[in-house]
Amino acid sequence: MKLNGKVAVVTGAASGMGKAIAELFAAEGAQVVVSDLNLEHASKVVEGIESKGGVAIAIAANVASEEDVQRLIDSTVSRFGTVDILVNNAGIMDNFVPAADITDALWDKVFAVNTTGPMRTIRKTLPIFTEKKAGVIVNIASAGGLFGSRAGAAYTASKHAVVGLTKNVGFQYATLGIRCNAIAPGAVETNIGATLTAVNPFGMERAQVGMGINPGLGKPEDIAKVALFLASDDSSFINGTTITADAGWTAY
Ligand code: NAD
Secondary structure (H helix, E strand, C coil), X not given: CCCCCCEEEECCCCCHHHXXXXXXXXXXXXXXXXXXXXXXXXXXXXXXHHHCCCEEEEXXXXXXXXXXXXXXXXXXXXXXXXXXXXXXXXXXXXXXXXXHHCXXXXXHHHHHHHHHHHHHHHHXXXXXXXXXXXXXXXXXXCHHHCCCCCCCXXXXXXXXXXXXXXXXXXXXXXXXXXXXXXXXXXXXXCHHHHHHHHHCHHHHHHHHHHHCCCCCCECHHHHHHHHHHHHCHHHCCCCCCEEEECCCCCCC
16 A cells, blocks of 8 residues: 555545545545535545545635634644645636636635645645655646636636645755645546536547547546655655646647
8 A cells, every 4th residue: 555554634525536536545545634615525535435444534624714724734633643645636616717807806716725725734734744854745736727728817827826836845845855746637527627528628629639538538536546646655756746637638
């Protein structure tokens, strides 16, 4: 098992990619904190993990709230003693609103979850990582964090910022044995993915070019496998980078 005895916090883990990541990490021996806005769904994920002999707890937390993030990390440490792996997965879309139409409220809302959220969880977790000179951060960015046409202005900018945060944290804490990487998923079959297929059939068509996947949507498990790679020692020489996982969507 690749994560035996590790303590992993996964945000937005009640559905989609976060759920798949929590389940795979638990199957690989990690003690997993399944955190989400939605405690009921997070608890169901925990039940599923426990039914397979895994160890997990559910913690309700809004990553846009400083107080919630503090409680998330504090509760994790009181239950499991430490944090070894932080997966910043919670995210929201922006309804594909272009720059001319965006309101301050929508911009702030998207940034609060997608960008400030990861910054907050990283800020609260780094003291634990720096003290023990070890720790891994995996940020779920997006193909929209590398290219300009996959979403609206706020989502695109918020995910570009996540890629930048990943580079900066990876650089600044490398000498302390801490790695920080990101994944840029293409369109994946989740609640958010459903909104993409509705408005971006051109992108879906191009995704099929890559690996013959029809209708071009990846599975949450496809991303979970990349997250496992980045969270485990298999990627010990990888830091500050963003790995694209999109069946070739952005390569052609
Ligand atoms: P999803 O909607 O199935 O899951 C997102 C989860 O995050 C939900 O359980 C939701 O309750 C939770 N969440 C939302 N706001 C939160 C908050 N403020 N605090 C805590 N939890 C919150 O969608 P998904 O596709 O699995 O999304 C996971 C990540 O993947 C997101 O960061 C998203 O931007 C990114 N992403 C998705 C796609 C795609 O095609 N699905 C592509 C690229 C990137």
